[in-house]
Amino acid sequence: MTDTTLYDYLERIASLMRAWAREQPLMADLQPIQLSALNYLARCNRYSNTPLGVTDFLGLTKGTVSQSLKALEAKGLIEKRPDVQDRRSVHLELTEEGRELIDALVPPAFLRKAEEALGERSAALVDLLRELLATVQRQENVPGFGLCRTCRFHQQLDDGALCRLTGERLESGDGELICREHAEPEPEPVT
Incomplete structure (x- = not known):
């Protein structure tokens, strides 16, 4: 039988984060994908804040991401601006309201408290998770x-x-x- 321990732990943490998000009053009008898109846009650079960047990062279809971005724009959480050098391209930026929402929701308070409880070991955990992610990305060519x-x-x-x-x-x-x-x-x- 295959050892599923790592998968089980990662899946359980992801489930806890989804459950936490559903309970947040600030998430009442947001779908989880919209929070993920906002979080990405809050943390990406000027080369990456495009609809294609969001699509690639989330690993979803262009249509799904496009609808989510339209909803975020309609809610006043992001705004589009044309690229200075290529007018066909657009860049997505969080509005002040969008930034305040991300600052209030990410990372979840329960995760921040758990990380603090780990003390110095949290840095080692972050390094190992970064290494795990890089290995998966390299092996799967993503x-x-x-x-x-x-x-x-x-x-x-x-x-x-x-x-x-x-x-x-x-x-x-x-x-x-x-x-x-x-x-x-x-x-x-x-x-």
Whole structure:
């Protein structure tokens, strides 16, 4: 029989988060997918805040995501703005109301308290979960969507940072945002 322990733990935590979300008064008018889209948009960079970025990150169909984004826009939680260089593209940004909603809901208070209770071990857990996610993404050949500062293209400079993929300078704080172009660093050579 296959050991399902890891799956069971991850599934149970996900179930608890879904149950928690259903109980939140602020979630009364939101579907879980809409919260996921808002959360992504709150944490992604300027290269990733597009409808396609949301679609790829959530791993859903374009139609499903499109309807969710329309609903979020109608609720005044996001707004679209045309790309400065390519008028056919749009970027999605949280409104102040959308940002306040995410700040109030994510992460769930019960998860934050549990992480605090773990103390120093929480950092090790976060590292292991990041490594697990990166391994799954690599093995299944799905987009990485990692933090900019952990990407092989991120270059720290004396006066800021640079994305070597785009050749553009990064703004302060960009390193902490999710990028859809994220690529794992090259492995260290074995000597």
